[in-house]
Amino acid sequence: MEDENREITNIEELVLDDVKELTLRRGSALELHHPRNLSIEGTISAPSRFIVDRNEDFQKNKSHCMIKREGRKIELFLNEDQEVGAYMITGKITLGNKYQSLGINSLCTAYTPEELSRKLKMLRSIFLSKAEHSGIVSALKNLKAKVKQEIDQNDDKRGNVNNSFSQTVESNIPDSFKIKVPLLEGEDAVEFEVQVILEAQSGNDISCFLESIDAADMIEEAVDKRMDEEIKLIEPYAVIIES
Secondary structure, X not given: OHHHHOOOOOHHHHHHOOOOOOOOOOOOOOOOOOOOOEEEXXXXXXXXXXXXHOHHHOOHHHOEEEEEOOOOEEEEEEOOOOOOOOEEEEEEOOEOHHHHHHOOOOOOOOEOHHHHHHHHHOOHHHEOOHHHHHHHHHHHHHHHHHHHHHHHXXXXXXXXXXXXXXXXXXXXXXXXXXXXXXXXXXXXXXXXXXXXXXXXXXXXOEEEEEEOHHHHHHHHHHHHHHHHHHHHHHOOOOEEEEO
């Protein structure tokens, strides 16, 4: 205890005591703080951009990268064995804003014909053909009136109204149309085909859903491609782990 509490009168005594680092603080100096753990989230390229630009600050044997394809996510851990000063950089792939706003391939997004007509009317720029745009908007706008007219004409009061209703719904909308939007946020726009799926509801109402098998396939391919590209960039600096 005497050695620990003794007063140091000159620097030579510290050198003799094998002190390797000396910090002299006088007056109202700022308090000392340990490095904080850091967590960052960004686009799918965030982990690779972070480590490529700062790779000299980290050791590969103390870094690993989790690849979560199902979640479309990459998690990069740096200084993994430290209680303080550890880093976690997360990159995510998100669907394009315009693609999501249309509700394509989403069973939770249903429109009435009028609603879908109004929505598509303001999105002419994403259509490849002005004529195709005009045709689908007009067909949707007039669908409900046409269905009602044909039901009234074919109502034989013998229970055949539903059959007439279903046949009319299936026969008055173009089979498909083509649009061009980014499937993944931050990526280039691509062309794909979209179908309008119509379902007859009770009370002669109609629900519209947008569906695209092409878009679903293209998204899966694009996600795998982007993640593989990022893995190649990160691999020299961290251990890659597929989960």
